[in-house]
Amino acid sequence: MALDNESFDILLSTxxxxxxxxxxxxxxxxxxxxxxxxxxVEAMKELGLFGLTVPEEFGGIGLSAGxxxxxxxxxxxxxxxxxxxxxxxxxxxxxxxxxxxxPDQKADYLPRVASGELVMSFALTEPDAGSDVxxxxxxxxxxADGSYRLHGQKIFISYGEHDLTENIVHLVLARxxxxxxxxxxxxxxxxxxxxxxPDGSLGARNDVRCVSTEHKLGIHGSPTCVxxxxxxxxxxxxLVGEKNRGLQAMFVMMNMARLIVGLEGVALSERAYxxxxxxxxxxxxGVDALSGEPVAIVxxxxxxxxxxxxxxxxxxxxxxxxxxxxxQDLAQRHADPEVRRRNQAFVELLTPVFKAWATENxxxxxxxxxxxxxxxxxxxxxxxxxxxxxxxxGVIYEGTTGIQAADxxxxxxxxxxxxxxxxxxxDMSDVAEExxxxxxxxxxxxxxxxxxxxxxxxxxxxxxxxxxxAQAALxxxxxxxxxxxxxxxxxxxxxxxLAAARLIEARGEPGAFLKGKLVSARFYVAHVLVQALALxxxxxxxAAPVAESADFLC
Numbered sequence: 320m321a322l323d324n325e326s327f328d329i330l331l332s333t334x335x336x337x338x339x340x341x342x343x344x345x346x347x348x349x350x351x352x353x354x355x356x357x358x359x360v361e362a363m364k365e366l367g368l369f370g371l372t373v374p375e376e377f378g379g380i381g382l383s384a385g386x387x388x389x390x391x392x393x394x395x396x397x398x399x400x401x402x403x404x405x406x407x408x409x410x411x412x413x414x415x416x417x418x419x420x421x422p423d424q425k426a427d428y429l430p431r432v433a434s435g436e437l438v439m440s441f442a443l444t445e446p447d448a449g450s451d452v453x454x455x456x457x458x459x460x461x462x463a464d465g466s467y468r469l470h471g472q473k474i475f476i477s478y479g480e481h482d483l484t485e486n487i488v489h490l491v492l493a494r495x496x497x498x499x500x501x502x503x504x505x506x507x508x509x510x511x512x513x514x515x516x517p518d519g520s521l522g523a524r525n526d527v528r529c530v531s532t533e534h535k536l537g538i539h540g541s542p543t544c545v546x547x548x549x550x551x552x553x554x555x556x557x558l559v560g561e562k563n564r565g566l567q568a569m570f571v572m573m574n575m576a577r578l579i580v581g582l583e584g585v586a587l588s589e590r591a592y593x594x595x596x597x598x599x600x601x602x603x604x605g606v607d608a609l610s611g612e613p614v615a616i617v618x619x620x621x622x623x624x625x626x627x628x629x630x631x632x633x634x635x636x637x638x639x640x641x642x643x644x645x646x647q648d649l650a651q652r653h654a655d656p657e658v659r660r661r662n663q664a665f666v667e668l669l670t671p672v673f674k675a676w677a678t679e680n681x682x683x684x685x686x687x688x689x690x691x692x693x694x695x696x697x698x699x700x701x702x703x704x705x706x707x708x709x710x711x712x713g714v715i716y717e718g719t720t721g722i723q724a725a726d727x728x729x730x731x732x733x734x735x736x737x738x739x740x741x742x743x744x745x746d747m748s749d750v751a752e753e754x755x756x757x758x759x760x761x762x763x764x765x766x767x768x769x770x771x772x773x774x775x776x777x778x779x780x781x782x783x784x785x786x787x788x789a790q791a792a793l794x795x796x797x798x799x800x801x802x803x804x805x806x807x808x809x810x811x812x813x814x815x816x817l818a819a820a821r822l823i824e825a826r827g828e829p830g831a832f833l834k835g836k837l838v839s840a841r842f843y844v845a846h847v848l849v850q851a852l853a854l855x856x857x858x859x860x861x862a863a864p865v866a867e868s869a870d871f872l873c
Contacts, residue, residue, distance in 0.1 A: 412439025584681025676804025
């Protein structure tokens, strides 16, 4: 069960205070030393933050997906390297055990996650396989007692080794000797750093070792490790779920992981925006075009344009993340099977869109934060450059933008012949029509309707193209994904504008916040949504030049 609204408000205030009083002061330490201060871990334990997503029956708090997204946004605004402990490793890892683990695995590990005795890590990527999970070669050999011995190496494992907690549990993808080739032969295993005795105490050190840590462009404070399993007798592991169905279990977990990674792009953009806004209000440079008086740079039109570009896109992305999370809760918890089915289709369609669109935007918007600082943005003292460095990894985590786009076109659209896509377009069109009927919001509605038309035309082009020439469709799949994200963002702005207008009508006075929502929506339509036309045209005619490049790029 999710927390009630009052309890969640208290929790969110507690997390915000933790961020403000403990995470913000620790940022320099995280950046310079690439490690997490021990006092932060103790504070996390005291506040119960390790158990945010663990169900109450196992000693946790049991947040819903919508609540989890809001907490991760607060944590990600300050220290994205530290946030991955909560969102991906603890949150998604505990979901994996809860979903496919045996009763004993749940009882043995979930209470210890909630108490902060252990955290999870995901061990998927291998040196030769990279993003091609079907090519992995890590072996798992069954033992007489039903356990397995694992042999192989994994790379790019976030928090694969650390001393934050007493134990680490790795969720490892591997093959049994009799497994079929490709993705159909992959199983999921639970491999603890220290074996757990029957009485719950820690036993012998398992045969898994960190053989190196990566030196990264950003997210300092998050140890990224190369792990070797079974250099000696073999790392003891335990099958999670059914043999040869590990990738299916991982895909379910990855939906939430991709949502959380996309949210990281939003959170970093928000932090960069707030810092750039403060700087623009304080920095006196140049003169007002009308009065000739010295002014803060926020008075210059192009600086305001950049700030509004950041603000409007952050609002669009954040709103879409909450809509997807709400649909995920409905897909998992609603009593009506048809409601669950529709919401699951919505989640599966929009998750790759959000992940890629939000992380790509994260790079562009944090770069705008550097630009607003001018030369000071390029030096480390302001901290603006750190947000840009930290944002870059988002487009790679949990599958690159190209992989998300291929998933969108090749699986999510093609699988049901575009039925979920058509349902999404209907939902968007309902909002556009309501906006157009409103006496003050017709311009937003007209802009949204135009964006929807571009997206519909692009979808009608790419679906048959994928059936006839998959390579051609994949050549324009990223522009199609970015088009879908851009229009989905306008859809959320339209919904926000309608809500703001209703509140203004009820109160008789707009107020700064509600007026700002309308300004942001109109800016998005005029400056961002207009890109939909160009993206749709790229989808329509952009495949041929990519095909023609094969001879001279290879």
